Amino acid sequence: MLISHLHLQNYRNYQEVELDFSPSINIFLGENAQGKTNLLESLYVLALTKSHRTNNEKELIYFKEKEARLTCEVVKQTGKVPLEIRFTPKGRRGKVNHIEQKKLSQYIGKLNVILFAPEDLELVKGTPSVRRKFLDMEISQVSPIYLYDLVQYQRLLKQRNQYLKQTAFEKRTLDELYLDILDEQLAEYGEKILQVRREFVQKLEKFASVLHANISNQKEKLHLEYHSTIKEDSDYLSQLKNARKKDVKHFSTSVGIHRDDLLFFVNELDVASFGSQGQQRTTALSVKLAEIDLMYDETGEYPLLLLDDVMSELDNERQLHLLEAIQGKAQTFITTTTLKHLENLDVVAQIFEIEQGAVKDKQEEEHEE
Numbered sequence: 001m002l003i004s005h006l007h008l009q010n011y012r013n014y015q016e017v018e019l020d021f022s023p024s025i026n027i028f029l030g031e032n033a034q035g036k037t038n039l040l041e042s043l044y045v046l047a048l049t050k051s052h053r054t055n056n057e058k059e060l061i062y063f064k065e066k067e068a069r070l071t072c073e074v075v076k077q078t079g080k081v082p083l084e085i086r087f088t089p090k091g092r093r094g095k096v097n098h099i100e101q102k103k104l105s106q107y108i109g110k111l112n113v114i115l116f117a118p119e120d121l122e123l124v125k126g127t128p129s130v131r132r133k134f135l136d137m138e139i140s141q142v143s144p145i146y147l148y149d150l151v152q153y154q155r156l157l158k159q160r161n162q163y164l165k166q167t168a169f170e171k172r173t174l175d176e177l178y179l180d181i182l183d184e185q186l187a188e189y190g191e192k193i194l195q196v197r198r199e200f201v202q203k204l205e206k207f208a209s210v211l212h213a214n215i216s217n218q219k220e221k222l223h224l225e226y227h228s229t230i231k232e233d234s235d236y237l238s239q240l241k242n243a244r245k246k247d248v249k250h251f252s253t254s255v256g257i258h259r260d261d262l263l264f265f266v267n268e269l270d271v272a273s274f275g276s277q278g279q280q281r282t283t284a285l286s287v288k289l290a291e292i293d294l295m296y297d298e299t300g301e302y303p304l305l306l307l308d309d310v311m312s313e314l315d316n317e318r319q320l321h322l323l324e325a326i327q328g329k330a331q332t333f334i335t336t337t338t339l340k341h342l343e344n345l346d347v348v349a350q351i352f353e354i355e356q357g358a359v360k361d362k363q364e365e366e367h368e369e
Contacts, residue, residue, distance in 0.1 A: 008042055025332045114291045115306045124272055220267055
């Protein structure tokens, strides 16, 4: 899949901008704080309905305006699909083929993206919540059922924790029957999510390990491991019930998929704890690039690849591996302050120059001259 056309109205520092993209590589070139990442972010928003940079939707709306509108045309093997996201005083709204979606969960999955930014090193060395979010975001794009189960699980988990806190605060007797009902529902959705996550990690390792071996010149072997508080050989519900006394004491749910983690090992050593910065970068890059082939495997379409100022973070060898991995596959969008690190690479790209919210297509300028 690819985006052929983008139209932004009152989004971030763009009052209005329309762009036509190359099906291969597109570069957003400009100094810092000019709006490069805002353009990249808009593509992420059109895929997932929310920003990866802020939870405050007011920040996404142009100064003093009340509403922002983002539209694009997605080209798939099955045809063209117009998408629209609006940020209004009443919240987010999404349209597919000009038809408003009752739920945003029905919108997600129409455009798939993979974002790779400097902070993605946190995927390896950050907290478990970063890795759980990564898993949830990527799986939700290819599985609407997973997204539904996740929303239900999070609702029930919040309900359970609030009940534990409220009961303790008000010094009321615990309603064991009510907790039994909550636990049964929580276990039902939790088991489904756990199974899908484990299968996803196995598939991800298959692609990532090959990429990692190539980048490291066959010197390193990458292994991914899904670490769960729920043991494989025991029942989810029984573990939840066994932890109830502890949970009542601490007013929270101590076992479940919301406590799980994704671990990375290179040559059997934990990369987060013992890996060099180079190994951590290679691992993060391998995992991100593996998603391209994994999503194609799942959907029959390549996702968009969004690279936010990462070329300058990678050495020449890793840059080459990155570009080789995407060649002829994913439509790619790159933000950068300079073209220097791309000069020696065999790249044919469409370049957009950005300055204070104004966008110039260098190819169009050269053609006019």
